[in-house]
Amino acid sequence: MGFFLGLLSSATFGLIPLFTLPLLHAGMTAESALFYRFCIASVTLWGLLAARGERFRARGVDLCKLAGLSVMYMLAALLFFWAFSWLPSGVVATLQFLYPVMVMLIMIAFFHERFSWIIALSVLLAVSGVALLSGGPSDAGGSVSLLGVGMTLLSALCNALYVVGIQAARIPNMSGLVMTFYVMLFSAALSLLNALGVGRFQPLSSWRELAIAVLLAVVTAVLSNLTLILAIQRIGSTMTSVLGVLEPLTAVSVGILVFGEPFSPSLAGGVALIAASVLLVMLGGRIRKFLRRAQRA
DSSP states (O other), X not given: XXXXXXXXXXXXXXXXXXXXXXXXXXXXXXXXXXXXXXXXHHHHHHHHHHHTTOOOOOOHHHHHHHXXXXXXXXXXXXXXXXXXXXXOHHHHHHHHTTHHHHHXXXXXXXXXXXXXXXXXXXXXXXXXXXXXXXXXXXXXXXXXXXXXXXXXXXXXHHHHHHHHHHHHHOOOSOOHHHHHHHHHHHHXXXXXXXXXXXXXXXXXXXXXXXXXXXXXXXXXIIIHHHHHHHHHHHHOHHHHHHHTTHHHHHHHHHHHHTTOOOOOHHHHHHHHHHHHHHHHHHTHHHHHHHHHHHHHO
């Protein structure tokens, strides 16, 4: 069951393009789509948590921490949505999947994690994957493609800073789902302020847009986070993270099968290299233990 939940979590998050692109193609701004995703997700999570009898009480200092971290979370999602205008959605999702490698590099630079040959190999694979994807086919010209690549890598960096910040914040006595609720709530408020501030807020104009927005929030935010937590409880964080490789594969498949995005050897190679890079980071500890045991044998 834990493996199924882990696969479901990564697959549902990989479905973000399936629900986002129809809204963007219908003329909705990325800022508005992002607000509806966070707003509907936070309301849904509130109802789910209230039904389970969860406690929402939190210390003021913890709420301030979560509000600050939500800035990075919202920026990561906003840049992710923006990148869909410059790159095929599968390429965007694959590049954004580099955030675990960035998390490890941040931990090495600022939290005294040990650098090893596994990390060096992972970075080499990641750079090679980015190079392949940057040279692949795009709906726009080469310079626009590079802009999209830079935008997506910045999104991955914001996501990495959010993950590191959650670890460093050390918020006790708060379940993962309650923490996710507050992050979604703060992100909804930030998204609304941003959309209004830049004059790009749009109301939902049809029942179809409302239905797509609800699916975007419930499937890719609520269901993905809920199954992620349940999977971690059953099979652990490492194995759940490994199953996360299905996320970019799902996005690439949706892009090709549903939106007719181009498939090329560079896309396949880039996805494979980045997936291998992330897997090396996630399994680095186990690989080192295996090699030490092999040397002793």
